[in-house]
Amino acid sequence: MVHYEGLPEFVAARGPALLRSAFLLTGDRHRAEDLVQTALVKLAPRWRRVSAAGDPETYVRKILYHEHLNWWRRRGQHVFPSAAPPEPAGHPDIADRTVRSVLLRQALGRLTAKQRALIVLRFYEDRSENETATLLGCSVGTVKSQTHRALARLRALEPGLAELLTDTEIPEVVR
Template sequence: MNRYDGFHEFVHARQQSLMRTAYLLTGDAHLAEDLLQSVLIKVAGHWPKLLRHGNPEAYTRKALVNQHISWRRRTTRELPSADPPERGHSHDDSTVNRIVLRQALGRLTPRQRAVIVLRFYEDRTERETADLLGCSLGTVKSQTHHALGRLRALAPELTHLLAEIEIQEADR
């Protein structure tokens, strides 16, 4: 039996979803690839233990968030502008909203961004998000509240979308 049995299958089955999470965390396709690759190297090193005692997907997602936060702490690169793009080209409103939201997400703290990505892009529950981030349920709730408020301040043109999110939160 090879120590990496099942690892290739895991990566093949979950790569798209993990890459989407990495992209939403970083906001950049190349950084997302680097992030996912560095995390998968670490996951491969722990693979036998993960198969015996853990949840490989949960571990990988938590590692993505932690590695992203670690990278953000070490870098001082310029964050993207929250200004909406010029409307010189004909774009529908949903495209512009996605661009503006992505730029605003890039200006959140790493923890706030992780909470928003896990809760609303991956449709995780508060409990799942807390488990993935290794924090309390109250921390997830407060980070979500602060992140939505910050998004509202950074991108007031998205107020209607954020209101829909808050209505969905209240219904859960």
């Protein structure tokens, strides 16, 4: 187990956050679990080298986003939300927030896989444009233009959420 020293602790500490991000990408809890598991299986043989580099979460998230895009390309279909997201305990259940959350998740489900990945990285995970570009393997200019297009599409798909969707923030309803 020396080869995997620290991996169980990493999975225990960061697994729930990875699962929440995967749920936002896939829209389905079971597919999200499969996606995280696939990413961790790909990480395991490289664990010693990746952990020695000092930032294993960035590495596994890159695997996560690329795997999601690969699944989407292979299946040639969009995945629509069908299950409740994994939420941290202790958050109040407020009807208005729930309605907005459902509407936003449905609209997110109608974006392309790349647009959805951009929205999740930029606004849910609060990644910078540079980090997002690195994780997705594209330029900063592409991140900016595609984020703008993704937000415009969200506004068009769900006009009732237009006041919530600015180019600089997506509110807590997706968290």
